[in-house]
Amino acid sequence: MIIDLLELPARAEITADVVIIGGGMAGITLAREWAGQEKTVAILESGGRDADDASQRLYAGTGALGGEGGDVQNIDDYLVTSRARFYGGSGHWWGGKSVPLDPADFAARPWIKDSGWPMTRADLQPYYNRACDVLSIPHFDKDYAEPQHEGRPPLDINGSAHITSLPRDHSEVSGRIDKAQFDEFRYGFTDEPNISVYLHANVVGFTLADDGSGLRSVEVSTLDGKRGAARGAVYVLACGGIENARLLLAANARNGAQFGRRSDALGRYFQGHTVIYKETSANEAGTELCVTDPPESLDLYVNRRLGHPHAVLGTTLEGQAAYRCTAFTVTMGLLDEDPGGSDRLALRSTAARIDRADTEADGGTTCWCYFMTENLPNPESRVTLSDQVDALGMPRVHLDWQYGADDLDGFERSFDAFVRELGSAGRGRACSPIAREDLVATMQPSRHHMGTTRMHEDPTVGVVDANLKCHDADNLYVTGSSVFPTSGIANPTLTLLALTLRLSDHLKERLGA
Ligand SMILES: Cc1cc2nc3c(=O)[nH]c(=O)nc-3n(C[C@H](O)[C@H](O)[C@H](O)COP(=O)(O)OP(=O)(O)OC[C@H]3O[C@@H](n4cnc5c(N)ncnc54)[C@H](O)[C@@H]3O)c2cc1C
Numbered sequence: 001m002i003i004d005l006l007e008l009p010a011r012a013e014i015t016a017d018v019v020i021i022g023g024g025m026a027g028i029t030l031a032r033e034w035a036g037q038e039k040t041v042a043i044l045e046s047g048g049r050d051a052d053d054a055s056q057r058l059y060a061g062t063g064a065l066g067g068e069g070g071d072v073q074n075i076d077d078y079l080v081t082s083r084a085r086f087y088g089g090s091g092h093w094w095g096g097k098s099v100p101l102d103p104a105d106f107a108a109r110p111w112i113k114d115s116g117w118p119m120t121r122a123d124l125q126p127y128y129n130r131a132c133d134v135l136s137i138p139h140f141d142k143d144y145a146e147p148q149h150e151g152r153p154p155l156d157i158n159g160s161a162h163i164t165s166l167p168r169d170h171s172e173v174s175g176r177i178d179k180a181q182f183d184e185f186r187y188g189f190t191d192e193p194n195i196s197v198y199l200h201a202n203v204v205g206f207t208l209a210d211d212g213s214g215l216r217s218v219e220v221s222t223l224d225g226k227r228g229a230a231r232g233a234v235y236v237l238a239c240g241g242i243e244n245a246r247l248l249l250a251a252n253a254r255n256g257a258q259f260g261r262r263s264d265a266l267g268r269y270f271q272g273h274t275v276i277y278k279e280t281s282a283n284e285a286g287t288e289l290c291v292t293d294p295p296e297s298l299d300l301y302v303n304r305r306l307g308h309p310h311a312v313l314g315t316t317l318e319g320q321a322a323y324r325c326t327a328f329t330v331t332m333g334l335l336d337e338d339p340g341g342s343d344r345l346a347l348r349s350t351a352a353r354i355d356r357a358d359t360e361a362d363g364g365t366t367c368w369c370y371f372m373t374e375n376l377p378n379p380e381s382r383v384t385l386s387d388q389v390d391a392l393g394m395p396r397v398h399l400d401w402q403y404g405a406d407d408l409d410g411f412e413r414s415f416d417a418f419v420r421e422l423g424s425a426g427r428g429r430a431c432s433p434i435a436r437e438d439l440v441a442t443m444q445p446s447r448h449h450m451g452t453t454r455m456h457e458d459p460t461v462g463v464v465d466a467n468l469k470c471h472d473a474d475n476l477y478v479t480g481s482s483v484f485p486t487s488g489i490a491n492p493t494l495t496l497l498a499l500t501l502r503l504s505d506h507l508k509e510r511l512g513a
Contacts, residue, residue: 046203079242263456274372276370382400
């Protein structure tokens with residue numbers, strides 16, 4: 001059942017066993033797991049079926065992307081353009097690019113402060129498989145040992161010990177790619193009698209239980225001023241990587257809630273992903289890669305079009321340990337038309353000469369490439385509340401997103417590791433003509449928001465535990481990329497769906513469903 005609160009004459013009093021706050025990819029995936037069962041589920045969604053300006057403006061805030069040396073990019077617009085506030089959430093806009101985190105991302109890496117997840121890649125593997133089913137894509141092999149696509153084995157560099165291929169796949173469960181499939185995802189389960197989706201139901205606060213152990217209810221408000229409340233046995237916050245923190249911070253500020261107080265981690269450790277590249281032009285070196293001995297599988301590495309399965313090269317845990325570097329990837333693309341500029345020919349002929357003792361200028365395949373480097377956990381990279389309020393009276397957010405010296409060191413060491421491995425295998429050469437002082441200004445932010453309600457078993461370190469339960473409330477859970485302790489380089493949605501499916505199993509056990 002779908003109920004639009006704007007069409008109800010009076011205050012809404014909502015009850016359900018599971019109250020899900022936010023109807024994006026995470027909230028919907030959770031609700032779908034319960035469809036047709038005995039326990040009741042309510043999704044409280046801020047927006048309507050379609051995008052509307054008034055709801056979208058609730059996301060407006062201020063932001064800065066800063067780094068070493070004090071350079072700052074103003075990213076105020078990013079708060080509104082990097083997330084969608086209507087039923088289906090950013091799933092309406094996402095590119096569908098899907099990939100699990102690597103085993104290295106889950107490990108506690110002594111050379112990276114605050115690294116380590118309270119679970120391993122192997123622990124999450126069954127849920128990754130289920131998340132792939134939700135997204136209608138093939139399963140990812142646990143350690144990439146098997147070729148993902150027949151006839152196209154992964155590119156092997158030095159036995160893949162330090163640099164390995166990291167396959168990606170594209171889901172079509174996206175409003176941008178296949179609206180019909182996306183509508184089936186968001187509406188296909190809503191006729192089940194135990195499911196209710198409330199539209200234009202903005203959660204604006206939490207009422208705490210008298211003994212302080214958890215929530216008694218959540219407060220709901222519409223943009224035309226109607227108020228209401230929702231009560232459940234458990235509550236799941238699924239409002240996205242920035243908004244999850246905003247709601248909890250606002251509750252702390254308004255009615256003395258204590259979410260994340262023991263760790264002081266709430267809103268901190270914001271991590272995003274940025275793309276680092278310099279456009280390739282005929283007369284100037286861009287970020288480029290020349291593969292001198294391309295295997296037939298190079299096809300796997302070049303995204304000829306969106307939706308084509310493709311892969312990137314990245315550092316393994318062993319590679320990171322050997323070079324003391326971070327998660328790092330290189331994504332390649334074919335040059336549509338190779339203008340054959342002098343620098344490109346220079347890269348190609350140099351690579352050919354070194355790798356193949358061959359002086360021919362066309363001794364390799366040149367690709368444009370871009371790099372992504374892990375944004376390391378940093379408590380000063382954070383979401384805070386500003387003194388401005390939105391149309392519902394909620395404090396707006398300020399995002400202070402940091403790329404510090406450690407991040408840039410990580411990039412430089414990782415790039416160094418990559419070119420050394422590529423060269424020593426005699427497989428190619430890479431070029432990155434971006435000076436360190438220009439790195440932050442060159443970064444293009446992608447729309448991945450992680451870390452602001454980080455997961456850790458210790459309440460003095462994290463905001464939620466390994467079951468995603470808020471350390472400071474017995475009946476409140478948080479799901480989404482805000483719980484990631486570290487961000488790796490993988491696009492986050494597959495992982496946040498895997499965590500959500502794991503949460504669903506946990507809640508079924510808890511509620512005896
Ligand atoms: C242009 C674009 C391209 C992307 N491409 C990729 C990609 O290729 N691969 C990838 O992995 N990721 C990609 N992403 C990121 C991906 O979309 C997100 O990781 C994913 O959608 C997050 O899902 P979510 O449910 O956690 O959050 P959201 O999608 O943000 O959903 C949160 C929901 O909560 C609702 N909400 C917010 N506040 C409240 C409130 N107070 N009360 C009630 N409801 C509320 C919102 O309206 C929304 O529906 C992309 C994002 C964008 C914008």
